[in-house]
Amino acid sequence: MAADLNRTIAPKDMFEELVVPEIEVLMRVARSLSEGQYEADDLVQETLLRAYRSIGSFDGAHVRAWLFTIMRNANMNRRRRKLPSLLGNAGLESFAEKSKGPEELTMDASTDGSVLRAVAQLSPKLLAVITLVDVDQLSYEEAALILEVPIGTVMSRLHRSRRRVRAMLQAGHLEGKADR
Amino acid sequence: MLEMLRRKGGLNCLEVARILQSYLDAEPGKYSVESVANHLQECRRCGLEASDYRIMKASLASAGQSVPEDSLQRIREFTAKLISEGPDDPSDAISSES
């Protein structure tokens, strides 16, 4: 079906059909890879532009993975190896103010945004993984693609970040640094 | 292997700890969903841990749900323009192809 699409539909229509529905996902991921909203929007635009240019040679399969690869390359071009800063801490903090958690809590945590404040204190590598998986809802495979690490690395970093966040929440000390 | 352990009476805490994240994220892996679920129900310590992680996940997921309306608007306009007019100047757009 995807291959069919490629043969019978013009690139422009293919773009509308396949890429446009992914825009919000791209925006969320871009936000995780950028310092602020403007930078994120810029990254999305560049990704869309590149996608538009190369959609003629795209076979139509795994569109999200294809877009993530484009975004990753675009992002790398722009900030040469600088680690994703993941919303910057300021970004997460502002989420923390707005966010409300689910009803059934065993921890004293998620109603007041302390999960987000704890997460914001993780080291950039851990922050990147937990944000991509838990905030942006990517699969391990997708996160691995974006971060250019093996899937096993995603898993171990994710496990570490969650253990750390949980420990911070249990200890209730959200001011100090908990990088390692 | 896991299958054998399960038949003998389920996973132990260490085994659950190793696969708990994948289980919570509904990621594929070499584990039986049912045996993890059983352990989480029977073992208070692991059950609480899982429930903490679920809260963390839910809390973070709710933070990621929306993108700012004005940004979305801008990107949509950009996209519409891209579709109707094509990329305006190939030379000034960042190093072409993906």
Ligand SMILES: [Zn+2]
């Ligand atoms: Zn247990």
